[in-house]
Amino acid sequence: MLPFLPPPKRKPSTIDPNEHLPRRLRTQSPPPPSSPSDVDDEGGRFFADGLSHEQREILTIVDELDTPEDPHAVGASNGAPLPLGSRLGQPPDLTTQGIRRLITQLEKAIHKNQELRVKHADVPARFMESEVELDQVLTRFLDLTQAPQRLPDLIQFQAIPLLVSLLTHENTDIAATVVRIFNEWTDEDTFTNFTMDSSETLPEIDGLTVEEAIVRERTAEQASQAVVRVMQEVAANQGLELLVQNLARLTEDTGDDAQTVFQTLGIIENLTNLDSNLVERLTATPEFYPWLIRILSKRPVTSNVQTASEILVILLQSSRVQQLRWGQHQGIDCLLRALAPYRKRDPASADEEEFMENLFDALCLSITEPELKYVFLKDEGLELMLFLLREQRLSRTRALKVLNYATSSDYRISQMLVARFLDRSGLVPLIKLLMQKGQKEYRKKYKQFSPADEEEHTICVLAALLKHTQPATLDRWRIIHKFMERGMERMDRLVELHWQYVHKLTPVDREIAQERQAWQADGEEIDEDMETEFYTRRLVEGGLFTLQHVDICLLYLCWEEPSIRKHVSMLFKRRGKSLNEFAVYVRDYLAHAAEDDLTEEDSSQTATGAENETGEDTLEKERHSVRRSYHRSLRHLLDNLSS
Numbered sequence: 001m002l003p004f005l006p007p008p009k010r011k012p013s014t015i016d017p018n019e020h021l022p023r024r025l026r027t028q029s030p031p032p033p034s035s036p037s038d039v040d041d042e043g044g045r046f047f048a049d050g051l052s053h054e055q056r057e058i059l060t061i062v063d064e065l066d067t068p069e070d071p072h073a074v075g076a077s078n079g080a081p082l083p084l085g086s087r088l089g090q091p092p093d094l095t096t097q098g099i100r101r102l103i104t105q106l107e108k109a110i111h112k113n114q115e116l117r118v119k120h121a122d123v124p125a126r127f128m129e130s131e132v133e134l135d136q137v138l139t140r141f142l143d144l145t146q147a148p149q150r151l152p153d154l155i156q157f158q159a160i161p162l163l164v165s166l167l168t169h170e171n172t173d174i175a176a177t178v179v180r181i182f183n184e185w186t187d188e189d190t191f192t193n194f195t196m197d198s199s200e201t202l203p204e205i206d207g208l209t210v211e212e213a214i215v216r217e218r219t220a221e222q223a224s225q226a227v228v229r230v231m232q233e234v235a236a237n238q239g240l241e242l243l244v245q246n247l248a249r250l251t252e253d254t255g256d257d258a259q260t261v262f263q264t265l266g267i268i269e270n271l272t273n274l275d276s277n278l279v280e281r282l283t284a285t286p287e288f289y290p291w292l293i294r295i296l297s298k299r300p301v302t303s304n305v306q307t308a309s310e311i312l313v314i315l316l317q318s319s320r321v322q323q324l325r326w327g328q329h330q331g332i333d334c335l336l337r338a339l340a341p342y343r344k345r346d347p348a349s350a351d352e353e354e355f356m357e358n359l360f361d362a363l364c365l366s367i368t369e370p371e372l373k374y375v376f377l378k379d380e381g382l383e384l385m386l387f388l389l390r391e392q393r394l395s396r397t398r399a400l401k402v403l404n405y406a407t408s409s410d411y412r413i414s415q416m417l418v419a420r421f422l423d424r425s426g427l428v429p430l431i432k433l434l435m436q437k438g439q440k441e442y443r444k445k446y447k448q449f450s451p452a453d454e455e456e457h458t459i460c461v462l463a464a465l466l467k468h469t470q471p472a473t474l475d476r477w478r479i480i481h482k483f484m485e486r487g488m489e490r491m492d493r494l495v496e497l498h499w500q501y502v503h504k505l506t507p508v509d510r511e512i513a514q515e516r517q518a519w520q521a522d523g524e525e526i527d528e529d530m531e532t533e534f535y536t537r538r539l540v541e542g543g544l545f546t547l548q549h550v551d552i553c554l555l556y557l558c559w560e561e562p563s564i565r566k567h568v569s570m571l572f573k574r575r576g577k578s579l580n581e582f583a584v585y586v587r588d589y590l591a592h593a594a595e596d597d598l599t600e601e602d603s604s605q606t607a608t609g610a611e612n613e614t615g616e617d618t619l620e621k622e623r624h625s626v627r628r629s630y631h632r633s634l635r636h637l638l639d640n641l642s643s
Helices: 053-058 096-119 124-146 152-156 159-168 172-186 210-236 239-247 255-274 276-283 288-296 303-318 320-328 331-343 350-366 370-378 381-391 396-407 412-423 427-434 439-445 451-467 474-484 486-521 528-540 544-560 562-573 580-605 615-642
Strands: none
Touching (some): 096 159, 159 210, 172 210, 172 255, 276 288, 331 350, 370 615, 381 412, 412 451, 412 474, 451 474, 486 544, 486 562, 528 544, 544 562, 544 580, 544 615
């Protein structure tokens, strides 16, 4: 069992709806009076927009166009409709007829622009006005975020092919507007913060009645389904592939292009919450992962680089397919190269620190797959993690976490990684962490340091070293010898950890016992789900997970060396306990592991036959075999301990 990786926090959309004209289009408009807008001083990745500070300063100058008499008529007053949010307070026409008129205007604007581009190909000034008009019409499609239930009308009236075709427009600013439209449509707020009847406003969520809450939930679900239908139509018209291909035309660190990159990444994140099949199709585009690798390799770490790292973590969490796809594009090498500089320095800012953490999370997620563990071993990823472990910088605990993920699996590749770990003298820094050498100074230097996390990863790696080495071998003896040195002070530390986690678990067990009594007093039956919840609380809140691995280490070491067993027995007798004290928690681990083994065995028997066996089936059989062998060895050690 490995620690759960929470997904990165979602960033809300921060695009000002009045900035409807990209800079290249704005330069063709009459020069307006300008005033700098208020700069958002919140900062941080939650309000990122893909821009540097200087670029954001430039883009705060917004055109103030004259107000047309008909705010929806192309060519009124200044030749274009007002931007979204500046229409004299008049609500947009979101009826079926209004949407149909808008699509007709879009068709005319596209046709006019195409004609003028062909006719005046060498004189951009002749067709630029039509481009501005086209952009203005496109911007009005953002109004549909106010009524996403109307989005399927776009499918009925064949608007999606028109929008998708503009992703390849010669002017990247036109394509950027389409990207912005798709980003706003798919944003979670679009289908959660509205009602089907725009004339009624539901009260705040805390004041909702049951009926109102049901209506809101049903409404949001209908809106979500409408968004999915439209994006499926976008995919059917090759729109997802064109979104990726459009990225190749953009310069990630310039104002308008940086915003478009940011919004494209936003679409990917939004789709992960809407339809995983759409994400699978988008990332299957051959250009996607190479582009992502190029972005992650750019320095300094900009808003888009950081956002790209978050998107990578989200993708790798979503499926094994994404993990293998990432690995096939040299993703492991990309992550190792990006992490290598942190051997000698810490991140220069909070943003870069989050970027570094995302890289480590992505590496952990990648090497959960055995195929990518081989790549990690071949690319000397283990050596880099040991370098980071020795350097005593901020990356130390993250590197230890990666080593935990690399060595703790039930695949044979973990045996190879353990052998490499011991061959590269990995025990030296690991034992220092176990004994908390220099931890006081480290905690002063890094306030965010979590001793509990480091303790858990250290114990798990140590348990993996014992698990994946054979008795009476040189590798096993290396481990045993380390615990016999210095008067067995390291065994003292393991016994100390045993009692530390027993004391942590005791109040949690007491609470659970009281809850059981309360349920039984009410005549309620404690079902399987409740038992699972209780056990999970013991593992996480009570520290049982770490306690089990501490005791597994004690079991291995006591069985292997009589002098260690005698020393540990003496330590337990001082508390009036025997060696069976720690055996209790190992048996508890095996009892729950046996249930998992039975479940996995049942599922494997219903899998495809041997004649249709895939590589994945072979790996799964290997995992079951290694796991069962490990559990048999623990039972054997327990029997010997009792005798």
